[in-house]
Amino acid sequence: MIPTLFVLAYLVIVLYIGVFAFRQSRGQAEDYFLAGRALGPWVFLLSLFGTHMTAFAILGSSGHAFNFGIVTFGLMASSSAFVVPVLLLFLGTKLWAVGKKFGHITPVQIFRDRWECGHIGTLIFFLQAALLIPYIIIGVMGGGTTLSVISGGLIPFWAGGLLVAVVVMSYVFFGGMRGTAWVNAFQTVLFLTFGMIAVFVISNGMGGFSAIAEKMLNDPKTAHLLSREKFSPLAFLSYTFNPLSAIAFPHIAIFCLTAKKMTQFKKTVMLYPLCILLIWLPCVCLGVFANQAQEIPALAAKIDMKMATGRPVVADDVMLQLLGHFAPEWLAGLLGAGIMAAVMASDSQILALSTMFTEDIFTFYGARERFGQKAQVTTGRLFIVLVTAFAYFTALNAKASIFDLAVQFSFAGFSAMMPLYVGALYWKGSTKWGALAATIWVAGATIALFYAPRGFTVMGLAPVVPMTLGAAFLLWMVSILTPKPSANTVERYFSV
Amino acid sequence: MKIAIPLLLLAYYALHQDFWNWTSARPLLFGFLPIGLTYHALYAMGAAALMALLVKVAWPSRLEAWAEKEPGE
Numbered sequence: 001m002i003p004t005l006f007v008l009a010y011l012v013i014v015l016y017i018g019v020f021a022f023r024q025s026r027g028q029a030e031d032y033f034l035a036g037r038a039l040g041p042w043v044f045l046l047s048l049f050g051t052h053m054t055a056f057a058i059l060g061s062s063g064h065a066f067n068f069g070i071v072t073f074g075l076m077a078s079s080s081a082f083v084v085p086v087l088l089l090f091l092g093t094k095l096w097a098v099g100k101k102f103g104h105i106t107p108v109q110i111f112r113d114r115w116e117c118g119h120i121g122t123l124i125f126f127l128q129a130a131l132l133i134p135y136i137i138i139g140v141m142g143g144g145t146t147l148s149v150i151s152g153g154l155i156p157f158w159a160g161g162l163l164v165a166v167v168v169m170s171y172v173f174f175g176g177m178r179g180t181a182w183v184n185a186f187q188t189v190l191f192l193t194f195g196m197i198a199v200f201v202i203s204n205g206m207g208g209f210s211a212i213a214e215k216m217l218n219d220p221k222t223a224h225l226l227s228r229e230k231f232s233p234l235a236f237l238s239y240t241f242n243p244l245s246a247i248a249f250p251h252i253a254i255f256c257l258t259a260k261k262m263t264q265f266k267k268t269v270m271l272y273p274l275c276i277l278l279i280w281l282p283c284v285c286l287g288v289f290a291n292q293a294q295e296i297p298a299l300a301a302k303i304d305m306k307m308a309t310g311r312p313v314v315a316d317d318v319m320l321q322l323l324g325h326f327a328p329e330w331l332a333g334l335l336g337a338g339i340m341a342a343v344m345a346s347d348s349q350i351l352a353l354s355t356m357f358t359e360d361i362f363t364f365y366g367a368r369e370r371f372g373q374k375a376q377v378t379t380g381r382l383f384i385v386l387v388t389a390f391a392y393f394t395a396l397n398a399k400a401s402i403f404d405l406a407v408q409f410s411f412a413g414f415s416a417m418m419p420l421y422v423g424a425l426y427w428k429g430s431t432k433w434g435a436l437a438a439t440i441w442v443a444g445a446t447i448a449l450f451y452a453p454r455g456f457t458v459m460g461l462a463p464v465v466p467m468t469l470g471a472a473f474l475l476w477m478v479s480i481l482t483p484k485p486s487a488n489t490v491e492r493y494f495s496v
Numbered sequence: 497m498k499i500a501i502p503l504l505l506l507a508y509y510a511l512h513q514d515f516w517n518w519t520s521a522r523p524l525l526f527g528f529l530p531i532g533l534t535y536h537a538l539y540a541m542g543a544a545a546l547m548a549l550l551v552k553v554a555w556p557s558r559l560e561a562w563a564e565k566e567p568g569e
Binding site for chain 2: 070071074077078079081082085086089090092093096097098100101125187208209210212213217223227228229233236237241261262263266268270272273274276277281284299364415495496
Protein backbone atom coordinates (compact mmCIF):
# COMPACT_ATOMS: atom_id res chain seq x y z
CA MET A 1 0.00 0.00 0.00
CA ILE A 2 2.81 2.45 0.92
CA PRO A 3 4.59 2.14 -2.47
CA THR A 4 1.29 2.79 -4.24
CA LEU A 5 0.79 5.96 -2.21
CA PHE A 6 4.28 7.19 -3.15
CA VAL A 7 3.58 6.64 -6.82
CA LEU A 8 0.20 8.36 -6.58
CA ALA A 9 1.85 11.31 -4.78
CA TYR A 10 4.37 11.46 -7.60
CA LEU A 11 1.56 11.63 -10.16
CA VAL A 12 0.04 14.56 -8.26
CA ILE A 13 3.41 16.39 -8.29
CA VAL A 14 3.86 16.08 -12.06
CA LEU A 15 0.28 17.18 -12.55
CA TYR A 16 1.02 20.27 -10.49
CA ILE A 17 4.14 21.00 -12.59
CA GLY A 18 1.91 20.94 -15.68
CA VAL A 19 -0.54 23.38 -14.11
CA PHE A 20 2.34 25.64 -12.99
CA ALA A 21 3.70 25.69 -16.55
CA PHE A 22 0.20 26.55 -17.78
CA ARG A 23 0.26 29.68 -15.59
CA GLN A 24 3.53 30.76 -17.25
CA SER A 25 2.22 30.39 -20.78
CA ARG A 26 1.36 33.29 -23.06
CA GLY A 27 -1.22 31.45 -25.14
CA GLN A 28 0.69 31.70 -28.44
CA ALA A 29 1.36 28.65 -30.61
CA GLU A 30 5.18 28.90 -30.44
CA ASP A 31 5.01 29.30 -26.68
CA TYR A 32 2.75 26.29 -26.23
CA PHE A 33 4.42 23.95 -28.73
CA LEU A 34 8.11 25.01 -28.30
CA ALA A 35 8.18 26.68 -24.85
CA GLY A 36 8.94 29.94 -26.69
CA ARG A 37 12.28 28.44 -27.92
CA ALA A 38 13.72 29.41 -24.56
CA LEU A 39 14.79 26.26 -22.64
CA GLY A 40 18.00 26.61 -20.62
CA PRO A 41 21.00 24.20 -20.93
CA TRP A 42 20.25 21.89 -17.98
CA VAL A 43 16.53 21.61 -18.61
CA PHE A 44 17.41 21.00 -22.28
CA LEU A 45 19.80 18.13 -21.43
CA LEU A 46 17.63 16.50 -18.77
CA SER A 47 14.37 16.78 -20.62
CA LEU A 48 15.81 15.74 -24.00
CA PHE A 49 17.28 12.68 -22.32
CA GLY A 50 14.03 12.04 -20.43
CA THR A 51 12.14 12.37 -23.70
CA HIS A 52 14.33 9.75 -25.36
CA MET A 53 14.45 7.27 -22.45
CA THR A 54 11.04 5.73 -22.04
CA ALA A 55 9.44 2.59 -20.65
CA PHE A 56 11.57 0.89 -23.27
CA ALA A 57 14.79 1.91 -21.51
CA ILE A 58 13.70 0.84 -18.04
CA LEU A 59 11.19 -1.98 -18.24
CA GLY A 60 11.92 -3.17 -21.78
CA SER A 61 15.69 -3.31 -21.27
CA SER A 62 15.55 -5.29 -18.03
CA GLY A 63 12.97 -7.63 -19.57
CA HIS A 64 15.17 -8.16 -22.63
CA ALA A 65 18.26 -8.71 -20.46
CA PHE A 66 16.33 -11.28 -18.42
CA ASN A 67 15.75 -13.26 -21.62
CA PHE A 68 18.94 -12.64 -23.58
CA GLY A 69 21.59 -11.53 -21.08
CA ILE A 70 24.25 -8.85 -21.25
CA VAL A 71 23.97 -8.48 -25.04
CA THR A 72 21.09 -6.05 -24.37
CA PHE A 73 23.51 -3.32 -23.27
CA GLY A 74 25.60 -3.51 -26.44
CA LEU A 75 22.54 -3.81 -28.64
CA MET A 76 20.90 -0.59 -27.59
CA ALA A 77 22.80 1.34 -24.91
CA SER A 78 26.43 1.58 -25.99
CA SER A 79 25.49 2.05 -29.65
CA SER A 80 23.09 4.84 -28.61
CA ALA A 81 25.78 6.38 -26.39
CA PHE A 82 27.86 6.90 -29.53
CA VAL A 83 25.32 7.40 -32.33
CA VAL A 84 22.77 9.68 -30.63
CA PRO A 85 25.18 12.47 -29.57
CA VAL A 86 26.79 12.39 -33.04
CA LEU A 87 23.32 12.90 -34.53
CA LEU A 88 22.57 15.72 -32.10
CA LEU A 89 25.88 17.40 -32.92
CA PHE A 90 25.58 17.28 -36.69
CA LEU A 91 21.83 17.08 -37.38
CA GLY A 92 20.27 18.46 -34.17
CA THR A 93 22.19 21.74 -34.36
CA LYS A 94 21.35 22.13 -38.05
CA LEU A 95 17.67 21.49 -37.31
CA TRP A 96 17.81 24.11 -34.56
CA ALA A 97 19.47 26.65 -36.87
CA VAL A 98 17.02 26.09 -39.73
CA GLY A 99 14.05 26.20 -37.33
CA LYS A 100 15.29 29.41 -35.75
CA LYS A 101 16.09 31.11 -39.07
CA PHE A 102 12.90 30.24 -40.91
CA GLY A 103 10.50 29.92 -37.95
CA HIS A 104 9.77 26.22 -38.46
CA ILE A 105 8.19 24.21 -35.65
CA THR A 106 8.09 20.70 -37.14
CA PRO A 107 10.31 18.56 -39.40
CA VAL A 108 7.58 18.43 -42.07
CA GLN A 109 7.59 22.24 -42.28
CA ILE A 110 11.33 22.06 -42.95
CA PHE A 111 10.87 19.36 -45.62
CA ARG A 112 8.08 21.30 -47.33
CA ASP A 113 10.10 24.50 -47.42
CA ARG A 114 13.39 22.85 -48.36
CA TRP A 115 11.98 20.68 -51.16
CA GLU A 116 9.18 23.04 -52.25
CA CYS A 117 6.47 20.46 -51.77
CA GLY A 118 3.07 20.28 -50.10
CA HIS A 119 1.32 16.93 -50.21
CA ILE A 120 4.56 14.95 -49.98
CA GLY A 121 4.98 16.64 -46.61
CA THR A 122 1.48 15.48 -45.69
CA LEU A 123 2.46 11.91 -46.57
CA ILE A 124 5.56 12.21 -44.36
CA PHE A 125 3.32 13.51 -41.56
CA PHE A 126 1.06 10.47 -41.78
CA LEU A 127 4.00 8.08 -41.80
CA GLN A 128 5.59 9.79 -38.78
CA ALA A 129 2.26 9.73 -36.93
CA ALA A 130 1.69 6.04 -37.68
CA LEU A 131 5.19 5.13 -36.46
CA LEU A 132 4.91 7.23 -33.31
CA ILE A 133 1.69 5.64 -32.07
CA PRO A 134 3.37 2.33 -30.98
CA TYR A 135 5.80 4.34 -28.89
CA ILE A 136 2.95 6.13 -27.11
CA ILE A 137 1.26 2.78 -26.52
CA ILE A 138 4.49 1.55 -24.89
CA GLY A 139 4.22 4.36 -22.32
CA VAL A 140 0.65 3.46 -21.42
CA MET A 141 1.56 -0.24 -21.16
CA GLY A 142 4.53 0.62 -18.95
CA GLY A 143 2.34 2.74 -16.69
CA GLY A 144 -0.25 -0.01 -16.36
CA THR A 145 2.41 -2.65 -15.62
CA THR A 146 4.20 -0.47 -13.06
CA LEU A 147 1.11 0.48 -11.06
CA SER A 148 -0.27 -3.03 -11.19
CA VAL A 149 2.93 -4.66 -9.91
CA ILE A 150 3.75 -1.99 -7.31
CA SER A 151 0.25 -2.15 -5.84
CA GLY A 152 0.46 -5.95 -5.69
CA GLY A 153 -2.45 -6.24 -8.12
CA LEU A 154 -4.63 -3.82 -6.14
CA ILE A 155 -4.67 -1.50 -9.15
CA PRO A 156 -5.32 -3.66 -12.24
CA PHE A 157 -3.39 -3.09 -15.50
CA TRP A 158 -6.33 -1.34 -17.16
CA ALA A 159 -6.78 1.09 -14.26
CA GLY A 160 -3.04 1.79 -13.94
CA GLY A 161 -2.76 2.48 -17.66
CA LEU A 162 -5.84 4.71 -17.51
CA LEU A 163 -4.50 6.71 -14.56
CA VAL A 164 -1.13 7.25 -16.25
CA ALA A 165 -2.80 8.17 -19.55
CA VAL A 166 -5.04 10.74 -17.83
CA VAL A 167 -2.19 12.31 -15.82
CA VAL A 168 0.12 12.52 -18.86
CA MET A 169 -2.68 13.89 -21.00
CA SER A 170 -3.53 16.53 -18.39
CA TYR A 171 -0.09 18.02 -17.94
CA VAL A 172 0.63 17.95 -21.66
CA PHE A 173 -2.81 19.47 -22.29
CA PHE A 174 -2.22 22.36 -19.89
CA GLY A 175 1.53 22.80 -19.84
CA GLY A 176 2.43 22.20 -23.51
CA MET A 177 6.17 21.95 -24.23
CA ARG A 178 7.15 23.95 -21.13
CA GLY A 179 5.21 21.62 -18.82
CA THR A 180 6.46 18.53 -20.64
CA ALA A 181 10.10 19.70 -20.51
CA TRP A 182 9.95 20.52 -16.79
CA VAL A 183 8.27 17.22 -15.96
CA ASN A 184 10.84 15.34 -18.05
CA ALA A 185 13.74 17.11 -16.34
CA PHE A 186 12.25 16.27 -12.92
CA GLN A 187 11.68 12.67 -14.00
CA THR A 188 15.25 12.23 -15.25
CA VAL A 189 16.75 13.53 -11.99
CA LEU A 190 14.43 11.27 -10.02
CA PHE A 191 15.30 8.16 -11.98
CA LEU A 192 19.03 8.79 -12.16
CA THR A 193 19.09 9.23 -8.37
CA PHE A 194 16.88 6.34 -7.33
CA GLY A 195 17.99 3.97 -10.08
CA MET A 196 21.44 3.74 -8.52
CA ILE A 197 19.96 3.19 -5.05
CA ALA A 198 17.81 0.39 -6.50
CA VAL A 199 20.87 -1.49 -7.71
CA PHE A 200 22.56 -1.43 -4.29
CA VAL A 201 19.42 -2.39 -2.38
CA ILE A 202 18.50 -5.25 -4.70
CA SER A 203 22.09 -6.45 -4.91
CA ASN A 204 22.28 -6.64 -1.10
CA GLY A 205 18.91 -8.34 -0.93
CA MET A 206 20.03 -11.01 -3.39
CA GLY A 207 23.23 -11.69 -1.45
CA GLY A 208 25.58 -9.62 -3.62
CA PHE A 209 25.99 -9.62 -7.39
CA SER A 210 29.41 -11.35 -7.23
CA ALA A 211 27.88 -14.47 -5.71
CA ILE A 212 25.04 -14.42 -8.24
CA ALA A 213 27.45 -13.99 -11.18
CA GLU A 214 29.51 -16.99 -10.04
CA LYS A 215 26.37 -19.05 -9.56
CA MET A 216 25.14 -18.18 -13.03
CA LEU A 217 28.51 -18.98 -14.61
CA ASN A 218 28.60 -22.38 -12.93
CA ASP A 219 25.17 -23.30 -14.25
CA PRO A 220 25.19 -24.26 -17.98
CA LYS A 221 21.57 -23.13 -18.26
CA THR A 222 22.43 -19.53 -17.33
CA ALA A 223 26.16 -19.10 -18.12
CA HIS A 224 25.44 -17.97 -21.71
CA LEU A 225 23.54 -14.94 -20.36
CA LEU A 226 26.86 -13.44 -19.21
CA SER A 227 28.42 -13.59 -22.67
CA ARG A 228 27.06 -13.14 -26.21
CA GLU A 229 27.77 -16.65 -27.49
CA LYS A 230 24.16 -17.25 -28.52
CA PHE A 231 23.79 -13.95 -30.37
CA SER A 232 24.85 -13.51 -33.98
CA PRO A 233 27.53 -10.82 -34.54
CA LEU A 234 25.70 -9.76 -37.70
CA ALA A 235 22.46 -9.17 -35.80
CA PHE A 236 24.49 -7.28 -33.18
CA LEU A 237 25.88 -5.06 -35.94
CA SER A 238 22.35 -4.50 -37.30
CA TYR A 239 21.21 -3.04 -34.02
CA THR A 240 23.65 -0.14 -34.36
CA PHE A 241 21.22 1.20 -37.00
CA ASN A 242 18.40 1.56 -34.45
CA PRO A 243 19.78 4.67 -32.68
CA LEU A 244 19.62 6.48 -36.04
CA SER A 245 15.94 6.78 -35.22
CA ALA A 246 16.72 9.27 -32.43
CA ILE A 247 16.88 12.35 -34.62
CA ALA A 248 14.04 11.19 -36.87
CA PHE A 249 11.67 10.78 -33.91
CA PRO A 250 9.46 13.86 -34.28
CA HIS A 251 9.49 14.47 -30.52
CA ILE A 252 13.30 14.62 -30.50
CA ALA A 253 13.52 16.68 -33.71
CA ILE A 254 10.93 19.12 -32.37
CA PHE A 255 12.73 19.22 -29.04
CA CYS A 256 15.91 20.32 -30.83
CA LEU A 257 14.04 23.49 -31.78
CA THR A 258 13.32 24.48 -28.16
CA ALA A 259 16.90 25.42 -27.18
CA LYS A 260 17.43 29.10 -26.49
CA LYS A 261 20.97 29.06 -27.92
CA MET A 262 22.79 26.52 -30.04
CA THR A 263 25.55 26.28 -27.43
CA GLN A 264 23.03 24.48 -25.21
CA PHE A 265 23.61 21.41 -27.32
CA LYS A 266 27.20 21.23 -26.04
CA LYS A 267 26.38 19.87 -22.57
CA THR A 268 23.81 17.51 -24.04
CA VAL A 269 26.21 16.09 -26.63
CA MET A 270 28.99 15.55 -24.06
CA LEU A 271 26.91 14.16 -21.19
CA TYR A 272 24.43 12.06 -23.16
CA PRO A 273 26.63 8.93 -23.24
CA LEU A 274 27.10 9.05 -19.47
CA CYS A 275 23.36 9.48 -18.85
CA ILE A 276 22.71 6.42 -21.03
CA LEU A 277 25.30 4.45 -19.08
CA LEU A 278 23.76 5.42 -15.73
CA ILE A 279 20.27 4.36 -16.79
CA TRP A 280 20.96 1.22 -18.83
CA LEU A 281 23.75 -0.47 -16.90
CA PRO A 282 21.68 -0.94 -13.69
CA CYS A 283 18.65 -2.06 -15.69
CA VAL A 284 20.60 -4.64 -17.69
CA CYS A 285 22.43 -5.97 -14.61
CA LEU A 286 19.20 -6.33 -12.68
CA GLY A 287 17.50 -8.01 -15.65
CA VAL A 288 20.31 -10.57 -16.03
CA PHE A 289 20.68 -11.33 -12.33
CA ALA A 290 16.91 -11.71 -11.93
CA ASN A 291 17.50 -15.17 -13.43
CA GLN A 292 18.66 -16.23 -9.96
CA ALA A 293 15.71 -14.72 -8.07
CA GLN A 294 13.92 -18.04 -7.65
CA GLU A 295 12.50 -16.90 -4.31
CA ILE A 296 10.11 -14.51 -6.11
CA PRO A 297 7.17 -16.64 -7.31
CA ALA A 298 6.40 -14.48 -10.39
CA LEU A 299 10.04 -14.64 -11.52
CA ALA A 300 10.41 -18.33 -10.68
CA ALA A 301 7.44 -19.03 -12.98
CA LYS A 302 9.06 -17.03 -15.79
CA ILE A 303 12.42 -18.79 -15.31
CA ASP A 304 10.73 -22.21 -15.38
CA MET A 305 8.77 -21.35 -18.51
CA LYS A 306 11.91 -20.03 -20.23
CA MET A 307 13.81 -23.21 -19.38
CA ALA A 308 10.94 -25.50 -20.38
CA THR A 309 10.18 -23.89 -23.74
CA GLY A 310 13.62 -22.52 -24.61
CA ARG A 311 11.85 -19.37 -25.76
CA PRO A 312 11.85 -15.81 -24.36
CA VAL A 313 8.99 -14.83 -22.06
CA VAL A 314 7.21 -11.49 -21.52
CA ALA A 315 9.33 -10.02 -18.74
CA ASP A 316 8.65 -6.28 -18.65
CA ASP A 317 7.89 -6.46 -14.92
CA VAL A 318 11.22 -8.05 -13.86
CA MET A 319 12.64 -4.86 -12.36
CA LEU A 320 9.42 -4.14 -10.48
CA GLN A 321 9.26 -7.67 -9.09
CA LEU A 322 12.81 -7.33 -7.74
CA LEU A 323 11.97 -3.99 -6.23
CA GLY A 324 8.78 -5.21 -4.60
CA HIS A 325 10.59 -8.16 -3.05
CA PHE A 326 13.94 -6.75 -1.94
CA ALA A 327 13.37 -3.06 -1.14
CA PRO A 328 11.66 -1.81 2.03
CA GLU A 329 8.19 -0.46 1.32
CA TRP A 330 9.03 3.24 1.56
CA LEU A 331 12.04 2.81 -0.74
CA ALA A 332 10.06 0.66 -3.15
CA GLY A 333 7.58 3.54 -3.32
CA LEU A 334 10.29 6.10 -4.12
CA LEU A 335 11.91 3.81 -6.64
CA GLY A 336 8.54 2.96 -8.12
CA ALA A 337 7.96 6.68 -8.62
CA GLY A 338 11.37 6.86 -10.28
CA ILE A 339 10.44 4.05 -12.64
CA MET A 340 7.10 5.66 -13.27
CA ALA A 341 9.01 8.81 -14.20
CA ALA A 342 10.80 7.08 -17.04
CA VAL A 343 7.73 5.17 -18.10
CA MET A 344 5.76 8.38 -18.51
CA ALA A 345 8.04 9.80 -21.21
CA SER A 346 5.21 9.26 -23.69
CA ASP A 347 4.21 12.84 -22.84
CA SER A 348 6.56 14.38 -25.38
CA GLN A 349 5.43 12.00 -28.10
CA ILE A 350 1.81 12.94 -27.50
CA LEU A 351 2.74 16.63 -27.61
CA ALA A 352 4.81 16.11 -30.76
CA LEU A 353 1.88 14.45 -32.53
CA SER A 354 -0.38 17.29 -31.52
CA THR A 355 2.19 19.88 -32.69
CA MET A 356 2.57 18.08 -36.01
CA PHE A 357 -1.18 17.84 -36.53
CA THR A 358 -1.86 21.50 -35.81
CA GLU A 359 1.12 22.78 -37.83
CA ASP A 360 1.40 20.30 -40.68
CA ILE A 361 -2.31 19.76 -41.29
CA PHE A 362 -4.44 22.38 -39.48
CA THR A 363 -2.24 25.37 -40.33
CA PHE A 364 -0.94 24.12 -43.67
CA TYR A 365 -4.44 23.65 -45.04
CA GLY A 366 -5.48 27.17 -43.97
CA ALA A 367 -7.41 26.60 -40.74
CA ARG A 368 -5.19 28.88 -38.64
CA GLU A 369 -5.71 31.73 -41.08
CA ARG A 370 -9.44 31.22 -40.85
CA PHE A 371 -9.86 30.52 -37.11
CA GLY A 372 -6.81 32.13 -35.47
CA GLN A 373 -3.95 31.01 -33.23
CA LYS A 374 -6.13 30.31 -30.18
CA ALA A 375 -8.16 27.83 -32.20
CA GLN A 376 -4.89 26.18 -33.25
CA VAL A 377 -3.85 25.64 -29.61
CA THR A 378 -7.36 24.40 -28.73
CA THR A 379 -7.24 21.96 -31.66
CA GLY A 380 -3.84 20.78 -30.47
CA ARG A 381 -5.28 20.10 -27.03
CA LEU A 382 -8.27 18.22 -28.42
CA PHE A 383 -5.91 16.14 -30.51
CA ILE A 384 -3.95 15.27 -27.34
CA VAL A 385 -7.13 13.85 -25.79
CA LEU A 386 -7.92 11.79 -28.90
CA VAL A 387 -4.40 10.38 -29.28
CA THR A 388 -4.18 9.44 -25.61
CA ALA A 389 -7.56 7.71 -25.71
CA PHE A 390 -6.56 5.77 -28.83
CA ALA A 391 -3.21 4.75 -27.30
CA TYR A 392 -4.92 3.62 -24.11
CA PHE A 393 -7.48 1.38 -25.79
CA THR A 394 -4.84 -0.11 -28.08
CA ALA A 395 -2.51 -0.77 -25.11
CA LEU A 396 -5.25 -2.80 -23.42
CA ASN A 397 -5.10 -5.30 -26.26
CA ALA A 398 -1.37 -5.19 -27.12
CA LYS A 399 0.21 -8.63 -26.97
CA ALA A 400 3.88 -7.90 -27.70
CA SER A 401 6.47 -7.00 -25.07
CA ILE A 402 7.62 -3.39 -24.74
CA PHE A 403 11.01 -4.14 -26.28
CA ASP A 404 9.57 -5.95 -29.31
CA LEU A 405 6.95 -3.30 -29.98
CA ALA A 406 9.58 -0.56 -29.93
CA VAL A 407 12.23 -2.32 -31.97
CA GLN A 408 9.97 -3.85 -34.57
CA PHE A 409 8.07 -0.76 -35.63
CA SER A 410 9.14 2.55 -34.19
CA PHE A 411 12.91 2.13 -34.27
CA ALA A 412 13.09 0.44 -37.66
CA GLY A 413 10.69 2.91 -39.28
CA PHE A 414 12.23 6.06 -37.86
CA SER A 415 15.80 4.87 -38.49
CA ALA A 416 14.84 4.40 -42.13
CA MET A 417 13.55 8.00 -42.20
CA MET A 418 16.90 9.39 -41.04
CA PRO A 419 18.27 9.74 -44.62
CA LEU A 420 15.49 12.28 -45.27
CA TYR A 421 16.99 14.56 -42.61
CA VAL A 422 20.52 14.16 -43.95
CA GLY A 423 19.28 14.81 -47.49
CA ALA A 424 17.27 17.90 -46.54
CA LEU A 425 19.94 19.47 -44.34
CA TYR A 426 23.23 18.46 -45.98
CA TRP A 427 22.68 17.59 -49.65
CA LYS A 428 21.89 20.38 -52.09
CA GLY A 429 20.96 17.85 -54.77
CA SER A 430 18.12 16.17 -52.86
CA THR A 431 14.63 16.60 -54.33
CA LYS A 432 11.02 16.15 -53.28
CA TRP A 433 10.71 13.16 -55.61
CA GLY A 434 13.65 11.48 -53.93
CA ALA A 435 11.99 12.18 -50.58
CA LEU A 436 8.71 10.75 -51.88
CA ALA A 437 10.41 7.56 -53.09
CA ALA A 438 12.16 7.08 -49.74
CA THR A 439 8.94 7.74 -47.81
CA ILE A 440 6.94 5.23 -49.86
CA TRP A 441 9.73 2.67 -49.36
CA VAL A 442 9.71 3.15 -45.58
CA ALA A 443 5.91 2.95 -45.43
CA GLY A 444 5.83 -0.21 -47.56
CA ALA A 445 8.65 -1.86 -45.64
CA THR A 446 7.00 -1.09 -42.29
CA ILE A 447 3.73 -2.64 -43.45
CA ALA A 448 5.64 -5.72 -44.66
CA LEU A 449 7.37 -5.86 -41.27
CA PHE A 450 4.01 -5.86 -39.56
CA TYR A 451 3.11 -9.11 -41.32
CA ALA A 452 6.59 -10.66 -41.11
CA PRO A 453 7.25 -13.35 -38.49
CA ARG A 454 8.93 -12.26 -35.25
CA GLY A 455 12.71 -12.21 -35.52
CA PHE A 456 12.59 -11.92 -39.32
CA THR A 457 16.01 -11.14 -40.86
CA VAL A 458 17.40 -10.31 -44.30
CA MET A 459 20.62 -12.30 -44.91
CA GLY A 460 21.16 -12.37 -41.15
CA LEU A 461 20.62 -8.63 -40.77
CA ALA A 462 17.73 -7.08 -38.83
CA PRO A 463 15.14 -5.40 -41.13
CA VAL A 464 16.24 -1.94 -39.98
CA VAL A 465 19.42 -2.26 -42.11
CA PRO A 466 17.84 -2.88 -45.55
CA MET A 467 15.08 -0.41 -44.68
CA THR A 468 17.57 2.40 -43.92
CA LEU A 469 19.96 1.61 -46.78
CA GLY A 470 17.02 1.26 -49.18
CA ALA A 471 15.64 4.67 -48.17
CA ALA A 472 19.08 6.28 -48.57
CA PHE A 473 19.55 4.66 -51.99
CA LEU A 474 16.12 5.71 -53.27
CA LEU A 475 16.58 9.27 -52.01
CA TRP A 476 19.89 9.47 -53.87
CA MET A 477 18.85 7.64 -57.04
CA VAL A 478 15.55 9.44 -57.61
CA SER A 479 17.02 12.82 -56.62
CA ILE A 480 19.73 12.68 -59.26
CA LEU A 481 17.11 11.90 -61.91
CA THR A 482 14.56 14.58 -60.99
CA PRO A 483 14.49 18.41 -61.08
CA LYS A 484 16.05 20.25 -58.13
CA PRO A 485 14.28 22.87 -55.98
CA SER A 486 14.77 26.50 -57.11
CA ALA A 487 18.25 27.98 -56.77
CA ASN A 488 16.82 30.54 -54.34
CA THR A 489 15.64 27.83 -51.92
CA VAL A 490 18.91 25.93 -52.12
CA GLU A 491 20.80 29.18 -51.54
CA ARG A 492 18.64 30.03 -48.50
CA TYR A 493 19.45 26.69 -46.87
CA PHE A 494 23.11 26.40 -47.80
CA SER A 495 24.37 29.96 -47.41
CA VAL A 496 26.03 29.08 -44.07
CA MET B 497 40.41 17.88 -40.31
CA LYS B 498 37.57 17.30 -42.81
CA ILE B 499 38.75 13.73 -43.38
CA ALA B 500 40.04 13.08 -39.86
CA ILE B 501 36.66 13.48 -38.13
CA PRO B 502 34.71 11.02 -40.32
CA LEU B 503 37.60 8.55 -40.03
CA LEU B 504 37.64 8.92 -36.26
CA LEU B 505 33.87 8.36 -36.12
CA LEU B 506 34.12 5.33 -38.37
CA ALA B 507 36.92 3.83 -36.28
CA TYR B 508 34.94 4.32 -33.08
CA TYR B 509 31.86 2.79 -34.69
CA ALA B 510 33.96 -0.26 -35.67
CA LEU B 511 35.16 -0.63 -32.07
CA HIS B 512 31.56 -1.33 -31.07
CA GLN B 513 31.79 -4.75 -32.75
CA ASP B 514 34.07 -6.36 -30.11
CA PHE B 515 34.11 -9.89 -31.52
CA TRP B 516 37.09 -10.76 -29.29
CA ASN B 517 34.86 -10.63 -26.18
CA TRP B 518 32.07 -12.64 -27.76
CA THR B 519 32.14 -16.01 -26.06
CA SER B 520 33.80 -15.35 -22.73
CA ALA B 521 32.31 -13.87 -19.58
CA ARG B 522 35.53 -13.66 -17.61
CA PRO B 523 37.27 -11.67 -16.26
CA LEU B 524 34.52 -10.18 -14.11
CA LEU B 525 35.07 -6.53 -13.19
CA PHE B 526 34.32 -5.92 -9.47
CA GLY B 527 33.55 -9.62 -9.29
CA PHE B 528 30.27 -9.38 -11.20
CA LEU B 529 30.52 -7.36 -14.43
CA PRO B 530 31.31 -9.75 -17.34
CA ILE B 531 33.99 -8.58 -19.76
CA GLY B 532 31.45 -8.05 -22.57
CA LEU B 533 29.45 -5.69 -20.38
CA THR B 534 32.52 -3.98 -18.95
CA TYR B 535 33.82 -3.30 -22.46
CA HIS B 536 30.58 -1.67 -23.55
CA ALA B 537 30.30 0.38 -20.34
CA LEU B 538 33.82 1.67 -21.07
CA TYR B 539 32.78 2.22 -24.68
CA ALA B 540 29.99 4.54 -23.48
CA MET B 541 32.49 6.44 -21.31
CA GLY B 542 34.85 6.70 -24.27
CA ALA B 543 31.97 8.06 -26.35
CA ALA B 544 31.56 10.88 -23.80
CA ALA B 545 35.27 11.73 -24.14
CA LEU B 546 35.02 11.59 -27.93
CA MET B 547 32.01 13.92 -27.87
CA ALA B 548 33.92 16.37 -25.68
CA LEU B 549 36.69 16.34 -28.29
CA LEU B 550 34.23 16.81 -31.16
CA VAL B 551 32.54 19.72 -29.40
CA LYS B 552 35.98 21.30 -29.09
CA VAL B 553 37.24 20.74 -32.64
CA ALA B 554 34.12 20.32 -34.77
CA TRP B 555 31.55 22.65 -33.21
CA PRO B 556 29.52 24.27 -36.04
CA SER B 557 29.92 27.82 -34.68
CA ARG B 558 29.09 29.49 -38.01
CA LEU B 559 25.65 27.88 -37.89
CA GLU B 560 24.52 29.87 -34.86
CA ALA B 561 25.58 33.19 -36.40
CA TRP B 562 23.81 32.19 -39.63
CA ALA B 563 20.62 31.28 -37.77
CA GLU B 564 20.47 34.54 -35.88
CA LYS B 565 21.35 36.75 -38.86
CA GLU B 566 18.35 38.68 -40.16
CA PRO B 567 17.53 38.20 -43.89
CA GLY B 568 19.42 40.76 -45.97
CA GLU B 569 22.12 41.34 -43.34
